[in-house]
């Protein structure tokens with residue numbers, strides 16, 4: 001099974017496009033902190049957008065248009081025309097704007113949208129941003145939007161199920177279970193690692209959480225060793241194998257699923273030929289492979305990743321082996337080794353061993369998800385892809401502090417996934433001037 | 437003027453008569469199951485009604501994730517497992533395998549791929565197609 005031939009080849013951009021500024025709020029549980037309770041969508045989007053403009057050394061006057069992304073405006077905010085709900089917050093009154101929603105794929109599509117607008121020649125400077133309140137929702141038409149509520153697990157489950165097509169797919173009663181484990185199961189069977197997969201997944205949980213705990217932008221600042229101490233246990237391993245981390249499927253435990261959060265992020269793009277006017281450290285977008293498969297396709301994430309990667313590899317002539325840092329949506333934590341393997345960042349069939357050997361960690365030779373990933377760092381659905389971009393740009397600049405990788409990053413790949421289901425493979429090139 | 441035939445309704449209406457419909461591509465013969473308008477294999481825009489091919493395989497079976505339990509569905513059909521189903525000349529689709537308890541999942545996985553047959557099930561106000569081992 002393969003859908004590669006269904007996806008037409010990518011063509012080069014009409015002009016090169018580079019990222020000149022990024023901004024992000026931390027991921028937060030806004031409802032749970034008296035200093036953040038009541039923050040609204042417009043404010044968070046505005047803070048991220050303004051930070052991105054400051055980072056690029058521009059003001060709102062310089063921006064030609066903006067793109068607004070949110071996982072599903074009906075899920076969190078009951079918004080129509082969401083780009084207008086943020087319109088007055090960051091100095092862009094009357095400028096053109098659009099909104100898009102591809103669930104957890106939104107943050108990756110956000111970059112593709114902005115790059116396409118600039119590559120077309122119609123606009124020079126485009127701001128693209130995302131904001132999601134996945135933890136603290138506003139479902140109310142009677143009060144101002146600072147009056148929010150916790151999103152419950154039941155509400156969230158309804159949202160996930162509602163991302164399936166309602167002609168046939170939803171009524172097959174299988175979409176969620178297939179999406180979570182079908183790819184992993186095929187991998188386990190193909191590589192005959194039934195007896196090892198539990199160790200692999202637990203190792204992944206332990207060090208992803210350590211990455212997140214070191215990251216000031218994360219919602220989790222404790223490690224699983226800290227959790228073990230709280231429960232009077234010997235080690236993270238003991239905690240992760242205890243009743244506090246129940247098995248939820250054939251392979252996955254609670255620690256292998258996303259942790260919901262609130263947050264925003266934004267980026268500024270411009271033509272590559274103009275980029276050094278604004279910054280000494282531009283990052284060029286070389287290409288974005290994109291494939292979508294609807295939820296009724298078993299192991300769709302594998303097949304769409306294969307097709308998206310195939311196209312960006314054909315366009316750029318670069319393979320996963322040329323890439324120095326890999327960031328991926330991992331709301332199912334095993335994607336931290338499945339996706340890099342599919343994209344040839346690590347050798348086929350060896351991803352599980354790379355996890356056990358620590359080679360995908362921040363200190364390893366093939367780092368993946370240095371921020372800690374969705375299951376530990378947090379997941380504000382449509383915005384997380386834009387946070388992946390923020391993390392990647394900061395790593396390329398060498399500004400990730402304790403989580404900074406040990407080698408220079410000339411090329412980075414971001415593998416996005418989400419939306420039942422968009423998959424995008426983006427290749428970025430570090431164009432920083434010598435010594436910057 | 438463009439005539440808009442009701443594909444989804446025709447599919448569900450046929451189930452009431454005990455018939456399972458699909459669409460066949462007039463160009464490459466690919467089967468669209470469940471039925472859609474155009475061919476997702478070759479992109480041809482014309483497909484025609486056919487009955488579901490007799491040969492259907494189950495390629496993958498998984499237990500239902502605790503994250504996505506569906507108590508109403510289970511009350512209606514009893515034990516079931518998640519399955520990847522592939523009718524001949526069609527793409528693989530997600531569905532469920534009926535009459536499989538969580539304890540029986542390993543035994544069935546050892547036999548895969550295995551032929552399956554459709555079961556028409558009464559759901560809330562409509563009939564639907566699920567599967568059991570042939």
Ligand SMILES: [Zn+2]
Nearest residue numbers: 461464475478
């Ligand atoms: Zn065809």
